[in-house]
Amino acid sequence: MLDLRDITRSFAVGPSQMQILKGISLRIGEGELVSVMGGSGSGKTTLMNIIGLLDRPSTGTYTIRGEDVLKAKPDALSGLRNRLIGFVFQSFFLLPRMNAWRNVALPLLYRGVAEGEAKRRALAMLERVGLKERTEHMPAQLSGGQRQRVAIARALVGEPAVVLADEPTGALDPKVSQEIMDLFLTMNRELGVLILIITHDPKVAAQCPRRIMLDAGRIATDSAIPAPRPLVAV
Numbered sequence: 001m002l003d004l005r006d007i008t009r010s011f012a013v014g015p016s017q018m019q020i021l022k023g024i025s026l027r028i029g030e031g032e033l034v035s036v037m038g039g040s041g042s043g044k045t046t047l048m049n050i051i052g053l054l055d056r057p058s059t060g061t062y063t064i065r066g067e068d069v070l071k072a073k074p075d076a077l078s079g080l081r082n083r084l085i086g087f088v089f090q091s092f093f094l095l096p097r098m099n100a101w102r103n104v105a106l107p108l109l110y111r112g113v114a115e116g117e118a119k120r121r122a123l124a125m126l127e128r129v130g131l132k133e134r135t136e137h138m139p140a141q142l143s144g145g146q147r148q149r150v151a152i153a154r155a156l157v158g159e160p161a162v163v164l165a166d167e168p169t170g171a172l173d174p175k176v177s178q179e180i181m182d183l184f185l186t187m188n189r190e191l192g193v194l195i196l197i198i199t200h201d202p203k204v205a206a207q208c209p210r211r212i213m214l215d216a217g218r219i220a221t222d223s224a225i226p227a228p229r230p231l232v233a234v
C-alpha cells in the first residue's frame with residue numbers, strides 16, 4: 001500500500017546541506033497499525049511529512065497503492081492528499097471558530113461534498129468516536145481528549161487510506177492517552193484503515209502490532225523485519 005524506497009531528505013542550513021533522512025525503505029500494507037519511535041530530531045516528523053505528501057524527499061521513490069505520488073503535479077497533490085490521507089497532531093489543530101461537526105466536515109467540503117451530506121457524515125463520524133452529545137460544542141468547550149477525538153473524526157471522515165498521527169497523545173494525561181489509543185485500535189480494526197502513530201510513549205508503541213525505531217535518519221529496527229540472527233559457534 002505504502003512503498004518508500006531509499007528516501008533521503010536534506011535541508012539547506014546556511015551554506016551547507018544537512019541530511020536528515022539517510023535512506024529509508026519501508027513498505028506498509030493495507031490496514032496495518034504501526035508505531036514510529038525515535039529520539040528528538042531523529043527524523044520522525046520529516047518522514048511523516050513525506051509520507052503525508054506535505055513535503056518531498058530529496059531522492060528516492062514513493063508509491064501509494066502503486067501510484068507514483070512524487071510524479072503528481074503540485075496542483076494535483078492537495079487533491080491526492082485530501083483523498084488519501086488523514087492527519088492527527090499533538091496540538092489538535094482544530095479551527096477555533098467552528099463547532100465540532102463543522103471541523104469534522106471540512107475535508108469533505110474541501111473536496112466539494114454538499115453541505116447537507118458533509119454534515120450527515122460528520123455527525124455519524126462524531127458518534128463513532130464517542131462525541132454524539134458534543135457535535136455543536138466549540139473546541140474551547142471541549143477537553144483535550146475530546147478535542148483529539150474531534151481531530152480523529154476529521155482525519156477519518158473522508159475514508160482515507162492512511163491516517164498519520166504525530167504524537168497524538170503527547171499533550172494528554174496517561175488515562176486520556178490510553179482512551180485515545182483505544183480509539184485508534186478500534187478504528188484500525190473496524191475501518192481497516194492503515195494508521196501510523198509517531199510516539200514517545202512506549203506504552204502507546206507497545207500496543208501497535210508493528211513497531212519501527214528511527215535513529216539519526218535511519219530505520220534502526222522494524223518489528224516486521226526480524227534482526228539477523230547472530231552466528232553462534234556450536
Ligand SMILES: Nc1ncnc2c1ncn2[C@@H]1O[C@H](COP(=O)(O)OP(=O)(O)O)[C@@H](O)[C@H]1O
Nearest residue numbers: 011013020038039040041042043044045046047
Ligand atoms: N525545514 C527544515 N530546515 C532545516 N532543518 C530541518 C527542517 N525540518 C527539520 N529539520 C531538522 O531535521 C531534524 C529532524 O527533525 P524532525 O523530523 O522534526 O525530528 P523528530 O520529529 O524526530 O523530532 C532536526 O534536527 C530538525 O532541526
Ligand SMILES: [Mg+2]
Nearest residue numbers: 044045046166
Ligand atoms: Mg517530531
